Amino acid sequence: MEEIKIKDEFIKLGQALKLAGLAGSGVDAKFMIAEGMVTVNGETEYRRGRKVHPGDIIELDGTQVKVSNL
Secondary structure (H helix, E strand, C coil): CEEEEECCCCEEHHHHHHHCCCCCCHHHHHHHHHCCCEEECCEECCCCCCEECCCCEEEECCEEEEEEEC
């Protein structure tokens, strides 16, 4: 499982996908989320602006990314 570290209390899902290298741009992230390709903690997420907090796990195409604090 990969990991991204954030300094703030949360990060928006679209930004997290870019930070993890799973999306090349915000537009890519938007379409992946809208098509139901992304899960957060095992549940399909359709909101690009969803706040993702440390401890949450994002999954896309079998790749899992855990969000943690710096």
